[in-house]
Amino acid sequence: MKNDITSRKDIELLVDEFYRKIRTDDMIGFIFVNIAKVNWEKHLPVMYDFFENVLFYTGGYTGNPMLLHKHINQLFPLTDSHFNRWLLLFDTTVAELFGGERAELVKQRARSIATVMQIKILSEKPVK
Numbered sequence: 001m002k003n004d005i006t007s008r009k010d011i012e013l014l015v016d017e018f019y020r021k022i023r024t025d026d027m028i029g030f031i032f033v034n035i036a037k038v039n040w041e042k043h044l045p046v047m048y049d050f051f052e053n054v055l056f057y058t059g060g061y062t063g064n065p066m067l068l069h070k071h072i073n074q075l076f077p078l079t080d081s082h083f084n085r086w087l088l089l090f091d092t093t094v095a096e097l098f099g100g101e102r103a104e105l106v107k108q109r110a111r112s113i114a115t116v117m118q119i120k121i122l123s124e125k126p127v128k
Contacts, residue, residue: 004103015051021092028086078121
């Protein structure tokens, strides 16, 4: 039986492994590497704070992910397939590493956040 997510250290492991998969993924890796040109040294700690706040309500994350993703969508139009791939990789990573209530909760919250983002971004008309 796998341990549940209980600490920031667990979140860091999850985020590191998830984004390792993202970077090399054939379908969406290029969006992070070539389009968004993610600075991983800066991005990963922000994601630690984000997911720690999602699970433990630490208040450590302050940001506007919607604005950033809308900007990326202007550079390269995102599709349902991109969002679905992100969620598949996230769910798979969580399931490989953890089991339990918080593991299920982080997957559910990621799906909720991605769904809202997907609806807002994909319903927006591109700027010409």
